[in-house]
Ligand code: AMP
């Protein structure tokens with residue numbers, strides 16, 4: 001089979017790495033990919049993965065590429081092409097593609113849609129309201145005593161959520177979104193939630209329109225600095241499994257969210273095929289969904305796919321074909337840890353084009369995989385091109401082993417200005 005993966009981050013390198021192991025794949029492209037994706041080769045025939053210089057949002061050019069090269073399956077990594085309707089466009093052109101349609105992807109592309117859906121179908125979530133009028137929005141913030149998550153409705157590069165703990169702060173956040181339009185038209189509406197307290201975990205389920213198979217838990221580290229300080233980022237590291245829920249609790253939390261969600265989708269005619277990734281806070285009153293994402297998490301994918309024992313192609317095809325009820329997901333019991341190495345200054349402005357060294361040495365380490373994110377090849381060098389540069393991932397018999405291996409690999413890699421958190425998976429160690 002010939003497979004095309006869309007995207008260029010760490011998530012997409014992990015998807016490519018795992019798909020390349022499939023004995024059924026004879027050609028694999030990544031559009032646009034990074035230096036890491038271009039370095040993978042196929043288990044079936046030793047061929048290298050080919051990067052294709054087309055952005056994941058350039059849908060016309062992608063459809064054109066598909067017409068010329070006839071991929072048997074296209075796999076969508078990021079949220080933006082989903083929101084732009086890449087799945088609908090590929091299907092209309094007669095191509096098989098994995099991911100939710102534009103309408104189904106509203107679970108991520110519209111927080112107002114998602115929140116209303118949760119409320120309609122009794123999915124446990126925060127107390128919330130949706131507003132386009134700043135006066136009404138501020139009144140709701142006062143009812144919540146200013147302890148709010150004030151969110152832009154649409155996609156805002158992960159930056160459209162303002163957490164507040166006082167009424168003036170909350171009112172300012174409402175103005176920022178609805179009046180100053182800091183997030184453009186993504187902020188035509190705001191979703192305001194009560195501020196939830198408790199540990200946050202990531203859930204993932206793969207869906208085929210009627211069946212949703214739950215993954216183990218993972219935990220991201222969203223703030224830039226150790227101790228959950230600093231600015232919100234795309235994610236500075238993950239580990240899986242977490243120690244917050246035992247398997248029976250995970251099953252029960254998963255069902256409390258997924259059963260009403262899937263019933264609601266069927267009732268409303270939403271044929272959701274892809275990953276549903278609920279962000280969940282475990283509050284004293286039970287688990288509550290903060291938001292739904294309609295794709296794999298990044299860097300959650302890096303720890304999930306280093307634990308998944310199935311052929312990923314089988315799983316993705318079953319999701320497209322509506323046959324997930326015949327699949328049993330199998331996970332290595334070994335925990336996996338991913339430490340993100342980022343460019344100095346991220347998530348603010350940062351330099352690009354810094355040469356990365358030590359990758360060859362890191363590649364020799366056992367039970368370790370260096371996933372590339374913001375990297376490119378420049379002559380024979382691998383250089384930085386993004387905020388999140390590498391997802392240094394390792395696994396082992398215990399969380400402590402996995403973590404030590406990941407940090408050992410981090411120590412072998414250098415680039416000017418590199419920053420990373422030193423406390424990835426520490427919450428897991430404290431609890432185990
Ligand atoms: P979101 O884009 O909705 O995931 O929000 C980004 C981050 O803000 C989440 O990962 C949480 O850490 C935090 N957050 C969002 N909503 C809430 C909430 N209602 N209470 C507390 N924290 C929240």
Ligand code: GLY
Pocket residue numbers: 220234235293296297298299300
């Ligand atoms: N891990 C955060 C995200 O993928 O949205």
